Amino acid sequence: MKTKTWIVLGALSIGQAVWTLPAAAAAGSVIEALAAIKNVGPQGQGTAAAQGAWKRLSKEPPSVLPEVLTAMDGANDYSLNWLRSAVDTIAGTADGRLPLRELNRFLENTAHHPRARRLAYELIQRADPDGARRMLAAFLNDPSNELRRDAVATVLTEAGAAQGGGKKDEAVAAYRRALNHARDIDQIESAAKALRDLGQTVDLQQTFGWLTRWKLVAPFNNVAGVGFEKAFAPEHNADLGAEYESMTGKVRWQDYETKSEYGLVDFNKPFTQLKGAGGYALGEFYSDKAQTMELRLGCKNAWKIWLNGQYLFGREEYHRGAEIDQYRLRAELKPGRNTILVKCLQNEQKEEWTVEWEFQLRITDAQGTPILSSK
Amino acid sequence: MKFLSILTIGATLAALTLTAANWTQFRGPQGSGVSDDTLVPTQLDAKAISWSVGLPGRGLSSPIIIGDRVFVTCSSGPKQDRLHVLCFDASKGSLRWERQFWATGRTMAHEKTSVAAPTPASDGERVFAFFSSNDCVALDLDGNLLWYRGLGRDFPNASNSLGMSSSLVTADGVLVAQVENDSESFTAGLDARTGDTRWKLDRPKKANWTSPVLLTEPAGKTVVVLQSTQGITGVEPMSGKVLWEYSEGASSVPSTAVSGGRLFVPSQGLTVLEPVAAGQPLKQVWRSGQLRPGTSSPVVVGDKLFSLNDGGVLSCGEASTGTRLWQLRLKGPFSASPIAAGNHLYCISEKGVAQVIDISKPEGLVVSEFDLGATNVLGTPSIAQGALFLRSENRLWKFGRRTGAD
Numbered sequence: 186m187k188t189k190t191w192i193v194l195g196a197l198s199i200g201q202a203v204w205t206l207p208a209a210a211a212a213g214s215v216i217e218a219l220a221a222i223k224n225v226g227p228q229g230q231g232t233a234a235a236q237g238a239w240k241r242l243s244k245e246p247p248s249v250l251p252e253v254l255t256a257m258d259g260a261n262d263y264s265l266n267w268l269r270s271a272v273d274t275i276a277g278t279a280d281g282r283l284p285l286r287e288l289n290r291f292l293e294n295t296a297h298h299p300r301a302r303r304l305a306y307e308l309i310q311r312a313d314p315d316g317a318r319r320m321l322a323a324f325l326n327d328p329s330n331e332l333r334r335d336a337v338a339t340v341l342t343e344a345g346a347a348q349g350g351g352k353k354d355e356a357v358a359a360y361r362r363a364l365n366h367a368r369d370i371d372q373i374e375s376a377a378k379a380l381r382d383l384g385q386t387v388d389l390q391q392t393f394g395w396l397t398r399w400k401l402v403a404p405f406n407n408v409a410g411v412g413f414e415k416a417f418a419p420e421h422n423a424d425l426g427a428e429y430e431s432m433t434g435k436v437r438w439q440d441y442e443t444k445s446e447y448g449l450v451d452f453n454k455p456f457t458q459l460k461g462a463g464g465y466a467l468g469e470f471y472s473d474k475a476q477t478m479e480l481r482l483g484c485k486n487a488w489k490i491w492l493n494g495q496y497l498f499g500r501e502e503y504h505r506g507a508e509i510d511q512y513r514l515r516a517e518l519k520p521g522r523n524t525i526l527v528k529c530l531q532n533e534q535k536e537e538w539t540v541e542w543e544f545q546l547r548i549t550d551a552q553g554t555p556i557l558s559s560k
Numbered sequence: 561m562k563f564l565s566i567l568t569i570g571a572t573l574a575a576l577t578l579t580a581a582n583w584t585q586f587r588g589p590q591g592s593g594v595s596d597d598t599l600v601p602t603q604l605d606a607k608a609i610s611w612s613v614g615l616p617g618r619g620l621s622s623p624i625i626i627g628d629r630v631f632v633t634c635s636s637g638p639k640q641d642r643l644h645v646l647c648f649d650a651s652k653g654s655l656r657w658e659r660q661f662w663a664t665g666r667t668m669a670h671e672k673t674s675v676a677a678p679t680p681a682s683d684g685e686r687v688f689a690f691f692s693s694n695d696c697v698a699l700d701l702d703g704n705l706l707w708y709r710g711l712g713r714d715f716p717n718a719s720n721s722l723g724m725s726s727s728l729v730t731a732d733g734v735l736v737a738q739v740e741n742d743s744e745s746f747t748a749g750l751d752a753r754t755g756d757t758r759w760k761l762d763r764p765k766k767a768n769w770t771s772p773v774l775l776t777e778p779a780g781k782t783v784v785v786l787q788s789t790q791g792i793t794g795v796e797p798m799s800g801k802v803l804w805e806y807s808e809g810a811s812s813v814p815s816t817a818v819s820g821g822r823l824f825v826p827s828q829g830l831t832v833l834e835p836v837a838a839g840q841p842l843k844q845v846w847r848s849g850q851l852r853p854g855t856s857s858p859v860v861v862g863d864k865l866f867s868l869n870d871g872g873v874l875s876c877g878e879a880s881t882g883t884r885l886w887q888l889r890l891k892g893p894f895s896a897s898p899i900a901a902g903n904h905l906y907c908i909s910e911k912g913v914a915q916v917i918d919i920s921k922p923e924g925l926v927v928s929e930f931d932l933g934a935t936n937v938l939g940t941p942s943i944a945q946g947a948l949f950l951r952s953e954n955r956l957w958k959f960g961r962r963t964g965a966d
Contacts, residue, residue: 227714229755232707239705262664263710266697270659270705277657277703300662334638369638485721498716502742505721505767511668 215249218242219256222271225264235267242271247279250308251287257301265300276308283312292320299329299552306332325366330552337367341375348383357383364392368553370509393509394547394555395448396468396525400438403456403464405431407530412463413487413501419465420491423526432462441466447509448545452529458540463530470525470548471560472518478556480525481510484544487530492516493523503532504539516548583625583942583949586679586727591773592819593859593899599946600901601959604914604930610947610958611653617644618953619676620895620936621727625650625944626682629701632956633689635675641667643675645689647703650945653958657703665693665712669723672936674953677725679771679940681735683752688735692724696737698755707755711737717744720767727771731782731797734758740768740788747772747786749800759800764788770815775823779838785823787816792825792833792842804841806833814853814897819860819879826853830867832882848882851875857897857940859905861919866905868894874907874917876924888924890915895938901948908950912937932957 221238224231242253250272257268276283291297292305306329310317321339324332344359357380364376364387377387390397405417418429425438443450452464472478480490480497485507489499497514531542548556587593601608617636624631630648635641641663647656667675669692678690686706689697694712699705712719718739726738734749745765749758763786770787775794777783783803784795792806810816811826818824822834822845829849833842851858854870865879872892876885891913898907903920904927912932918925934952941950947960 225708227710228757229707229709232755236706243704262662262713263708266661266664266695266708266710267705269661270708273659274703274705331637371638500717500743501765502721505742506668506670507721508668511721 214241215245215252219253219268222267223256223260223264225267226261227263235264239267239271243274245275247275247282248284248287250275250284251291251305254288254291254301254305255297257298258296260298265298269300269304272304272308276311281312283308285309285312295328299327299331303329303331325362328552330368333366334369334372337363337369337372340366341372341379344376344379348379353383357385360385389446390448391557392555393446393448394549394557395443396470396546396548396558397443397448398468399441399443399450400425400467401441401450401452401455401464402429402436402438403431403452404433404436404459404462405464406461407463408461408533410487410501410530410532412530413489413499417463417465419467419526420528423465423467423494423524425467438467445545448547449543450527450529450545452531452542453540459542460531460535461533462542463528464542466527466529466544468525468527468546470518470523470558472520472523473559474520476518478516478518478548478550480514480516480546481512481549481553482514482527482544482546483507483509483511484529485541486544487532488544489528490514491524491526493519494526499528503530504534504536504541507541509545510553518548581945582627582682582684583623583944584684585624585681585729586622586771587817587857587859587897587899587940588943590818591729591771592817593857593897593940594819594861595899595901595943597901597943597946599960600904600943600948602904602916602918603928604916604948604959605928606930608959610960612955612957613648613653613655615644615646615951615954615956616658617642617676618674619951620674620725620938620953621676621951622679622940622942623949623951623956624680624682624687625942625949626684626687626701629656630949630956630958631680631682631687631689632951633676633680633691634954635663635667635691639667640669640675641693643689643691643693643695643697645680645687645697645699645703647687647701648956650947650958653956659697659699659703659705661695661697661708663691663693663695663712664710665695665716666719666721667693668719668721673723673725673938675723677723679727681728681730683730683733686752688728688730688752690728690737692720694718694724694737694739696728696735696750696755698735698752706753709750709755711739711748715739715744715746718746719743722767725769725771729772729774729784731774731784734797736772736784736795736797738763738768738770738772738786740764740766742767747795747800749797758798761795761800761802764790766790766812768812770810770812773816773818773823775818775835776821777835777838778821781838783835785816785818787825788812791827792816792823794842803839806842811853813855815857817858817860817865824858824860824865824879826858830858830865830882832879846882848877848884850884851877851882854893855895859898859900861900861905864919866898866900866919868892868898868907872909874898874905874924876919886923888917888926890917890926891929897940899941899943901943906941906948908932908937908939908941910937911935912952914950
């Protein structure tokens with residue numbers, strides 16, 4: 186009996202081993218493929234290994250999709266695209282066999298990569314459009330900007346309906362909710378306009394979170410664009426008490442506070458409409474802790490930026506257009522006072538659309554939520 | 561040996577057949593905008609529509625056609641940072657597959673243009689899609705990813721806040737991507753198979769929306785021709801070596817046309833250049849201020865040259881001398897470049913009016929005019945398999961004979 190039992194157990198174990206081997210091998214293969222794809226980096230680095238891995242991965246069944254989506258956590262922008270196209274390819278062969286329960290569980294976990302979660306949502310939406318629509322309300326404060334956007338759009342629609350139905354208080358409350366949660370500029374502007382049309386006050390400057398108080402000094406020579414490369418004195422010594430040689434003689438820092446709803450720091454106002462000139466703006470931002478944030482700049486002139494004396498980025502492009510959050514720069518803020526130095530250069534174009542010599546700047550988290558100076 | 565020769569001849573013939581039937585890049589396989597297809601409808605109307613489909617985003621890239629597949633790009637999302645590559649069945653218009661990517665570079669662009677402005681290219685085996693964000697993706701014809709390059713991410717100052725639009729060309733196994741702008745300006749030669757950078761050439765720091773073209777020199781060597789505000793540069797595809805330069809300036813918007821081994825360059829009006837000997841500077845054949853193109857690129861059909869100016873006037877000139885022969889006012893304005901099949905020129909206005917001109921008539925004759933009912937039509941149409949393919953900002957049409965599969 187004992188021998189028989191051992192034989193049966195042995196046979197079962199072998200059977201189980203035979204049955205689980207392919208699954209284990211497949212799992213191992215998926216893990217290896219995902220690792221190879223996540224090694225893709227700048228300049229096409231890692232492509233050779235990723236090509237084979239992608240090919241293997243894309244032949245996996247739809248049940249592997251949550252695992253591929255999970256691999257997006259911590260992936261760089263290059264490998265995200267490799268993973269995304271694997272998801273598209275696998276899902277394209279799913280024929281209604283999407284693992285909806287697992288995808289829903291994945292979506293619920295806000296720690297996952299926002300783009301991966303949005304992708305999971307779209308897969309669910311493909312199989313169950315009505316169910317996906319019903320989920321939207323829960324995304325009003327979601328880390329995924331795209332999910333949040335759809336939720337805000339729903340609230341804006343509700344607000345519009347309330348307004349159309351003469352329910353002003355309800356409409357105002359809904360528009361306020363949309364304004365508070367919106368991160369996309371068009372939705373912020375849409376909610377703000379609707380509120381103002383309803384007689385409400387909206388502080389757009391604060392909503393966007395612009396840095397409004399600056400010290401400015403100008404003009405420095407930028408004839409023939411020489412000022413972009415030339416490091417004028419404020420770059421070496423941004424001492425607020427200093428006096429510098431400029432195009433027009435000795436100049437000092439002067440106070441500037443923008444009243445613009447869009448936070449525009451306009452050099453033309455204190456320095457007149459100069460051409461072939463550059464200026465500096467010095468701002469400060471108090472952070473209650475060390476944190477990684479984003480400096481978000483809009484500027485149609487050439488510019489350079491330093492944070493706490495450290496050069497971040499610069500761009501030599503004039504009058505090709507400006508928009509809010511045109512440039513997003515990673516900023517390591519230190520606790521206490523941080524200084525932001527912006528160099529803004531005007532060229533010598535004469536067309537009427539080249540008058541602007543200005544920039545706008547705010548500090549936000551990665552999602553675009555403004556972070557205000559603690560002091 | 562004999563067997564190998566037969567195989568080689570067979571492969572060459574197959575490649576030639578493939579090339580003739582396909583429209584592999586911006587303005588066709590030769591980059592000339594001219595097709596020898598005689599079956600393309602000349603009466604564009606609702607009855608001539610074989611199919612039309614909506615697109616999931618915006619774009620002005622041309623469709624390209626490989627066999628029974630039509631490839632088109634577009635971008636979507638509030639920041640236009642979703643990049644789409646779509647493949648449609650050319651006969652039925654049904655979607656075969658779609659791939660999406662997230663832009664790794666900047667997607668800001670003037671509202672008139674789009675992130676999906678550059679036209680994709682194909683070497684017959686692969687499709688290469690390029691976007692204003694300088695993301696470049698290689699897929700096989702079934703949509704399998706072969707490689708991905710984020711040139712806008714690799715070189716974060718290589719961008720244009722108005723948007724970029726240079727289309728791709730392939731030559732000698734190299735994909736040429738022009739990334740020219742006011743700041744970090746370059747052209748890259750990428751290995752078509754691996755995506756590796758074969759070469760990177762510094763280019764004038766000036767915004768540039770033109771597309772490269774290919775010139776076959778008298779000795780049979782292919783040269784990539786780059787255009788910028790400074791002029792024209794001939795580059796060896798494999799190495800990126802500069803072979804010759806023409807430095808009398810050129811436009812940054814309409815691109816050069818190639819025909820009969822000559823370059824018709826939007827430079828000081830229009831300047832025609834021809835190679836003398838391999839590696840030697842080009843010789844000027846003629847120059848005309850009367851044939852200056854506007855936004856659309858010129859096209860050469862047989863012995864005639866056509867250019868559209870910003871006022872919507874089509875000028876016809878003698879390709880050999882530059883003598884202007886006639887002018888015809890069309891319903892403009894135009895951004896799309898005219899293309900030709902047989903004796904007909906296809907001009908699509910920004911307002912979506914497709915106009916067919918019989919260019920064999922002494923003064924040119926508009927033989928068909930069809931309002932697509934769409935606005936912001938900026939994409940240059942394409943021709944393949946007896947059909948005209950054109951796209952608006954968000955829709956794709958096929959005009960052509962219906963096949964049994966339709």
